[in-house]
Amino acid sequence: MKYSKLNRFKKIVILALVFLFSASLLFAQDYLPRTWKTRKVDLSFNRYYDWQQMEDALRKLEKAYPKFLKLRSIGKSFQGREMWYMTINNPETGAEMNKAAMYIDANIHGNEVQGGEVCLYTTWYLMENYNYNNYIKKLVDERVFYLFPSVNPDGRDLWLHKGASARSGQFPYDSDNDGLFDEDGPEDLDGDGEVGSMYLKVKAGEGTHRLADTGDHLVMIKKNIKGKPDEFGDYKYVGSEGIDNDGDGRINEDGGGGYDPNRDWGAYWQPKNVQRGAGDYPFSWIESRHTKDFLYNHPNIAGAQAFHNSGGMLLRGPGVKLHGEYKQADLSVYDAIGRDGEKIIEGYRYIVIWSGLYTIWGGFFDFTHDLLGIYSFSNELWTSRSDLDRDKKTTDEEREFFNKYIDMDNTYVPMHEIDHPALGKVTIDRDKTKLSGRVPPSWLLEELCHRNMAFCLYHAHNMPKPKIKNVTVEKVASGLKKLKVTIYNEKLMPTMSASAIENKIQRPDILSIEGNVKVLAAGKNKSSNLSGVPGRYRRYYLRVYDSDVNYIDQKDLKNLRLTSGIPGKAEVEYNFLVEGKGKVTVKLDCLKGGKDSKEIVLN
Ligand SMILES: [Ca+2]
Ligand SMILES: [Ca+2]
Ligand SMILES: [Ca+2]
Ligand SMILES: [Ca+2]
Ligand SMILES: [Zn+2]
Structure with a gap:
């Protein structure tokens, strides 16, 4: 019992x-939504990651998804930080180099941080949704992604940790031409992670600023305004937060670096008397040399995105007027993706850099488009949401309302006093934290990440993907056969951009015949369906001869060099006159569109 x-x-x-x-x-x-039911890695996207935190988050993802993810470094930044990048590839569907790749980088301007979070979000989202979403699964299975959360990690950390303005990299640079390098940068004297402005209290009338009517911040005094008496200032601006390190009487006149790393690329490059911020020669900075080497070693890259902030723009090249407009075939690709991008990212505009923003000599995409044949965009991340009545104008009242009743004054930094080692009592007024203005409020960061990822995925979705659709055999005479090979590229991008063809910077695609046969002649069928190819560009594909094929005059007819690539949204047919019997493998090898093959037996 x-x-x-x-x-x-x-x-x-x-x-x-x-x-x-x-x-x-x-x-x-x-x-969570169905697709996230089994979320493996919990990351937040309402916050920013410094370089160590970014590495930790990337490692967490790599550990959770070891089959797809590889975290590697392209080398060290000037200050010795590893320049991490994540590769997303499914090895079961083929090697990296056999697939078209999408390159995404961010933060070349050190203070333009949020593209880093977009890269992290993209990695996370693709992995978490792979098993549940066909669009994502197809992209991960058929494409390769290279994600660089920061190509200027020194600038990123300087800005996040110390608040110092860090557009530049941190290679020593004599910004004020006094023979000393980076001798006087800003100091975060009150340790709040921000660099504010310093003011001394002075006698009324001797200042540059006064207390605002609200009493909580300083405003510049107004003078010489018709019908209004001059205002009296009783606070005097004395410089940005910090001390005069070199004792030259000026505060913070030469901080870390001082050049512009996005004026360093070897295309339409100009020295600093023409282009402010340029180095002494193209690729002056170690970070851009690492990036350039990576790009040259990955000719599979067909699409590129380089994130900046801010303004809500989908930018494309050229960076300078002198370049001239892109060729029609390339324009049609950019326009299609750019215009759809305006639908994907609310409030962003598709714009050409030199005409819509400003001239950039030595900018990133004159390099990637012209010298590497990569269709490239650059998003200027974040545009204000304060236009509350949506009349396309944002008034001060709307801005104040947004800040106070929607953002809960989250970005407000109260005015405060410190004891300055040289100046005594000093008032610090920063008005707003650095995490405002050029970056979204934290609660809108995830949306920014999602929509900009969606744009990059759309860009990647449109990368070339030619397939050998058909191989047919026609008997011509005894022992002599005509092989007809049709290749179909269902995607918008051609395997070779018009610019790459013209500049001769890309190895042509190769169509080869393997087997114990002899190829006597080869040519391209004139009736190839080139409906996707703009008229101006068709002459690259069609030439007039008195035959139904354009003969190809190459020494090695078993390895045809398709010097004009395979156009987008088109079907092309190649014919081979073949002598012999047995197994024949037809192989297509495109640098930017992957590989494909088909076998037949000739008898
Ligand atoms: Ca100096
Ligand atoms: Ca400097
Ligand atoms: Ca100084
Ligand atoms: Ca200083
Ligand atoms: Zn920028």
Whole structure:
């Protein structure tokens, strides 16, 4: 009896435990959308990551998804930070180099941080949704992604940690031409992670600023305004937060770096008397040299995005007027993606850099488009949401309302006093934290990440993907056969951009015949369906000869060099006159569109 009582007791305990356990499972449910039901890695996207935190988050993802993700470095930044990048590739569907790749980088301007979070979000989102979403699965299976959360990690950390304005990299640079390098940068004297402006209290009339009517910040005094008396200033601006390190009487006149790393690329480059911020020669800075080497070593890259901030723009090249407009075939690709981008990212405009923004000599995409044949965009991330009545104008009232009642004054930095080591009592007024203006409020960061990722995925979705659709055999005479090979590229981008063809900077695609046969002649069928190819550009594909094929005059007809690539949204047909029998493999090898092959047997 005793035994069975104990047994019953045990049963009850076990049942209770089972009940408690399932209840705890129930309570642990996240109630996320279906696709995130099994979220493996919990990351937040309402915050920013410094370089160590970014590395930690990337490692967490790599650990959770080891089959797809590889975190590697392209080398060290000037200050010795590893320049991490994440590769997303499914090895089961082929090697990296056999697929078209999408390159995404961010933060070349050190203070333009949020593109880093977009890269992190993209990695996370693709992985978390791979098993549940066909669009994502196809992209991950058929494409490769290279994500660089910061190509200027020194600038990123300087800005996030110390608040110092860090558009530049941190290679020593004599910004004020006094023979000393980076001798006087800003100091975060009050340790709040911000660099504010310093003011001294002076006699009324001797200042540059006065207390605002609200009493909580300083405003510049107004003078010489018709019908209004001059205002009296009783606060005098003395410089940005910091001390005069070199004792030259000026405060913070030469901080870390001082050049512009996005004026360093070897296309339409100009020296600093023409282009402010340029180095002494193209690729002056170690970070851009690492990036350039990576790009040259990855000719599979067909699409590129370089994130900046701010303004809400989808920028494309050229960076300078002198370049001239892109060729029609390339324009049609940019326009299609750019215009759809305006739908994907609310409030962003598709714009050409030199005409819509400003001239950039030595900018990133004159390099990637002209010298690497990569269709390239650059998004200027974040545009204000303060136009509350949506009349396309933002008034001060709307801005104040947004800040106060929507953002809850989250970006407000109260005016305060410090004891300055040289100046005594100093008022610091920064008005707003650095995490405002050029970056979204934290609660809008995730949306920014999602929409800009969506744009990059759309860009990647449109990368070339030619397939050998058909190989047919026609008997011409005894032992002589005509092979007809049709290749279909369902995507918008051609395997070679018009610019790459013209500049001759890309190895042509190769169509080869392998087997114990001899190819006597080869050519391209004139009736190839080139409906996707703009008229101006068709002459690259069609030449007039008195035959139904354009003969190809190459020494090695078993390895045809398709010097004009395979156009977008088009079907092309190549014919081979072949002598011999047996197994024949037709292989297509495109640098920017992957590889494909088909086997047939000739008898
Ligand atoms: Ca200096
Ligand atoms: Ca400097
Ligand atoms: Ca100084
Ligand atoms: Ca200083
Ligand atoms: Zn920028």
